[in-house]
Amino acid sequence: MAEAKTLDIRNLSIGVGEHSVVDGVDFSIGQREIVALVGESGSGKSLTALSIMGLLSGSVRQTDGTATLEGEQLDLGNDTAMQKLRGTSLSMIFQEPVASLNPLLSVGAQVAESLIVHGRATKADAWDRAVGMLRDVGIPAPEQRARQLPSELSGGMCQRVMIASALIAEPRLLIADEPTTALDVTIQAQILHLMRRLRDETDTSVLIITHDMGVVASVADRVCVMYGGRIVEQAEVHELFAAPRHPYTKLLLATIPRMDGARKTELFSISGMVPDVSAWPEGCRFRTRCPLATDHCASRPPLEPVGEGNDHVTACWHSDKVEGLA
Amino acid sequence: MSEPLLSVKGLKVHFPVATGKLFGEKPVVRAVDGVDFTLNKGETLGIVGESGCGKSTTGNAILGLAPVTEGAIHFDGRNVAALTGRERQALWRDLQVVFQDPVSALDPKRTIGQSIAEPLAIHGVGKADRRARVDELMELVGLRAGQRDRYPNELSGGQRQRVVIARALALEPRVVICDEAVSALDVSIQSQVLNLLLRLQRDLGLSYLFISHDLSVVRHIADRIAVMYLGTVVEEAPTDALFARPLHPYTEALLSAVPIPDPRAERAKTARPLQGDVPNPMEMPPGCPFVARCPLREAGCDVIRPAPVEVAPGHRLACHVREREITGASALDTTG
Numbered sequence: 229m230a231e232a233k234t235l236d237i238r239n240l241s242i243g244v245g246e247h248s249v250v251d252g253v254d255f256s257i258g259q260r261e262i263v264a265l266v267g268e269s270g271s272g273k274s275l276t277a278l279s280i281m282g283l284l285s286g287s288v289r290q291t292d293g294t295a296t297l298e299g300e301q302l303d304l305g306n307d308t309a310m311q312k313l314r315g316t317s318l319s320m321i322f323q324e325p326v327a328s329l330n331p332l333l334s335v336g337a338q339v340a341e342s343l344i345v346h347g348r349a350t351k352a353d354a355w356d357r358a359v360g361m362l363r364d365v366g367i368p369a370p371e372q373r374a375r376q377l378p379s380e381l382s383g384g385m386c387q388r389v390m391i392a393s394a395l396i397a398e399p400r401l402l403i404a405d406e407p408t409t410a411l412d413v414t415i416q417a418q419i420l421h422l423m424r425r426l427r428d429e430t431d432t433s434v435l436i437i438t439h440d441m442g443v444v445a446s447v448a449d450r451v452c453v454m455y456g457g458r459i460v461e462q463a464e465v466h467e468l469f470a471a472p473r474h475p476y477t478k479l480l481l482a483t484i485p486r487m488d489g490a491r492k493t494e495l496f497s498i499s500g501m502v503p504d505v506s507a508w509p510e511g512c513r514f515r516t517r518c519p520l521a522t523d524h525c526a527s528r529p530p531l532e533p534v535g536e537g538n539d540h541v542t543a544c545w546h547s548d549k550v551e552g553l554a
Numbered sequence: 555m556s557e558p559l560l561s562v563k564g565l566k567v568h569f570p571v572a573t574g575k576l577f578g579e580k581p582v583v584r585a586v587d588g589v590d591f592t593l594n595k596g597e598t599l600g601i602v603g604e605s606g607c608g609k610s611t612t613g614n615a616i617l618g619l620a621p622v623t624e625g626a627i628h629f630d631g632r633n634v635a636a637l638t639g640r641e642r643q644a645l646w647r648d649l650q651v652v653f654q655d656p657v658s659a660l661d662p663k664r665t666i667g668q669s670i671a672e673p674l675a676i677h678g679v680g681k682a683d684r685r686a687r688v689d690e691l692m693e694l695v696g697l698r699a700g701q702r703d704r705y706p707n708e709l710s711g712g713q714r715q716r717v718v719i720a721r722a723l724a725l726e727p728r729v730v731i732c733d734e735a736v737s738a739l740d741v742s743i744q745s746q747v748l749n750l751l752l753r754l755q756r757d758l759g760l761s762y763l764f765i766s767h768d769l770s771v772v773r774h775i776a777d778r779i780a781v782m783y784l785g786t787v788v789e790e791a792p793t794d795a796l797f798a799r800p801l802h803p804y805t806e807a808l809l810s811a812v813p814i815p816d817p818r819a820e821r822a823k824t825a826r827p828l829q830g831d832v833p834n835p836m837e838m839p840p841g842c843p844f845v846a847r848c849p850l851r852e853a854g855c856d857v858i859r860p861a862p863v864e865v866a867p868g869h870r871l872a873c874h875v876r877e878r879e880i881t882g883a884s885a886l887d888t889t890g
Contacts, residue, residue: 418829497746
């Protein structure tokens with residue numbers, strides 16, 4: 229038998245009030261793998277990530293599904309059990325590094341915190357390891373920087389601090405929710421470079437949540453495309469960009485202005501907009517905007533392998549016609 | 555060549571910094587520190603740069619929303635600073651703005667129709683004419699007439715931005731400043747709004763000052779691009795020339811930092827990412843603003859500010875080292 233997946237998600241479903249916002253999501257992440265969950269706003273990608281951390285709250289509830297971390301089933305609804313895992317086996321970084329850090333605590337203390345809270349090191353030892361971690365993520369003069377407050381650091385530095393505090397406990401899985409969206413492009417390039425290095429040099433697997441196909445192309449090994457609370461396509465990254473087999477993926481890639489494309493021409497666009505969660509159509513949820521839609525699409529297409537092997541899956545009745553689109 | 559519609563010369567916007575001290579010299583942030591450019595009729599000038607480079611403050615200064623410390627802004631040949639109240643109001647008809655966030659730009663308690671009609675009412679258009687004009691504008695930006703009585707919260711982000719654009723066009727402006735106008739939109743919606751902006755420009759002869767951090771979007775829509783860093787324009791060129799042959803080391807780094815949505819091309823990149831952060835604008839060096847991160851830095855770059863030089867038709871550059879490579883000399887040699 230193959231080694232246990234770092235993370236295995238089966239039939240994950242999430243509801244807000246009476247509405248289903250994430251519906252039967254399946255995916256897994258192998259060791260040292262970077263998997264991207266990509267989609268537009270309202271696709272359910274961030275809720276999927278929060279649920280894996282056991283961080284759903286209020287009227288947002290998990291309604292179905294299981295998650296296993298290295299073969300061990302996670303009790304996502306049990307906050308006490310999940311609290312033990314957060315900061316040890318599971319870590320998460322968010323879009324707004326400055327807002328995610330405590331403004332009154334030195335960044336060194338924040339990086340060291342999870343080691344101390346979980347009783348894995350003495351204060352002095354944790355501080356030394358925090359300084360080492362800050363150095364590893366590329367913060368110059370880490371001994372001095374560790375004593376500074378977040379407000380004394382730039383946004384890019386704060387995101388490095390976030391990454392350092394997420395990685396210090398050597399988690400099995402790092403979840404990064406839009407980690408570079410709030411950063412400038414030259415700083416984004418530094419952080420993406422760092423994430424690739426971490427994948428190569430540590431045993432941590434990464435789930436990255438993003439709307440940016442450039443970020444996906446830069447760091448992901450495998451990609452799950454979400455639309456309307458479901459995964460509509462999943463493939464190895466080169467395969468996904470070269471030969472997308474779901475019309476949404478194909479059209480999404482075609483709408484992005486290219487650095488080498490024609491200028492001032494009409495860009496390809498997807499007609500309409502993502503329907504509100506209360507108005508999702510029966511069957512395929514993309515069918516109201518899809519140029520390939522037929523009556524058949526009123527029944528839900530299963531996520532099935534396309535091409536050779538089982539690595540590339542898509543949920544579309546017309547996946548054989550996608551190539552001719554756009 | 556005809557007179558440019560909008561021209562900005564030696565623009566400086568300095569903000570005093572609160573120190574809590576009553577006496578002594580107050581430090582200033584040089585948000586915009588000597589910017590020159592022109593915008594012609596029917597043309598799009600892109601202004602790109604990272605946060606804190608002064609691109610939005612430049613737009614705000616033109617709109618009268620940021621204080622001009624030094625320099626001159628001319629619109630249609632007239633100095634904006636010298637306008638009387640009445641003339642200034644007339645200027646607002648010609649000059650409009652679309653900001654990033656359509657949610658905060660619209661009053662949640664007004665219908666779409668009321669929001670679009672507002673500038674018409676302010677400028678004294680009669681009620682009946684207003685109604686007809688609102689219908690026309692909604693059709694122009696691709697909104698359905700049935701949406702006239704809807705409220706902003708009933709619309710998607712893309713539709714709300716169409717409302718903001720319709721309102722900006724209500725008085726038939728000649729220049730629209732688009733400040734991160736598509737940045738908050740999902741990609742599938744972003745392309746719809748970009749197509750709309752291009753169509754409106756073709757049909758109405760509009761000029762755009764298109765301020766954005768997104769280089770692939772600016773490349774698509776702009777005829778010329780000015781690259782800003784720490785309050786100055788470090789390079790300005792026709793779009794194709796800038797992308798084919800960026801000359802300033804910052805432009806080069808910026809272009810190569812943009813992740814390409816193609817894993818093969820993206821992973822084949824060999825350029826090392828630009829190191830370091832944008833320095834604190836209060837600690838601006840007297841010389842080149844990019845000197846702290848520059849891979850080409852030479853002795854003197856931190857002391858002598860490079861002046862923009864036209865190195866090819868329409869291609870201006872402010873870099874001692876590259877200027878010398880191209881022209882054979884620079885200010886570094888003459889004073890050093």
